[in-house]
Amino acid sequence: MRSPATFGVMIARGDLAVECSYQRLAEVQEEILWICxxxxxxxxxxxxxxxxxxxxxxxxxxxxxxxxxxxQAECVMLNKGEHILQAVETLNGILCRMQSHQNKKSSMMRKLKLAQFFHLHS
Known part of the structure; x- marks a missing residue:
């Protein structure tokens, strides 16, 4: 059996701004993230x-x-440069700290206690 083709979406914001205008760039990239x-x-x-x-x-x-x-993405692309190692280390630190605030588009919510509610009312 043949496996399905895998693909992803690259949000190339320079090209996106040309297509939708810079005034709508943030809104459109947010919509792409939600849809994906x-x-x-x-x-x-x-x-x-x-x-x-x-x-x-x-x-x-x-x-x-x-x-x-x-x-909010699975991958972040960096362009090369003389200080690329510092950029990678900085990006890693930022993303590690951001993970505790949000996981992609999902808020971090507390555990629900529905079982306890149903037990008290039965």
Whole structure:
């Protein structure tokens, strides 16, 4: 039996901004993330993630926030640069810290205690 083809979606935000305009970029990339999660399709977060850090050794504040949003994807793509090891270490730290706040598009919710409720009312 032949296995189904595997695929993913790359959110290449430079190209996406050309297609939908920069005013709608954040909204459209958010919608793509939601749709892909609902369809169980992996997402690659791409285009200039930590680019200043990788090339110049100093990230911008916007790059740090942008990298944190990569937590909603299965993969984050970094472009090469002289400081790529520092960029990888920084990205790893950001994503590890973000995991405790949110897992993709799902809020971290407490355990439900329905069994206890039904036991008291039977």
């Amino acid at each position: 999660e609902a369809a169980h399709v992996p997402v690659i977060w791409a285009t200039q993630v930590l680019e200043n850090l990788a090339k110049n050794g100093i990230p911008s504040r916007a790059e740090i926030s942008d990298a944190a949003l990569g937590n």
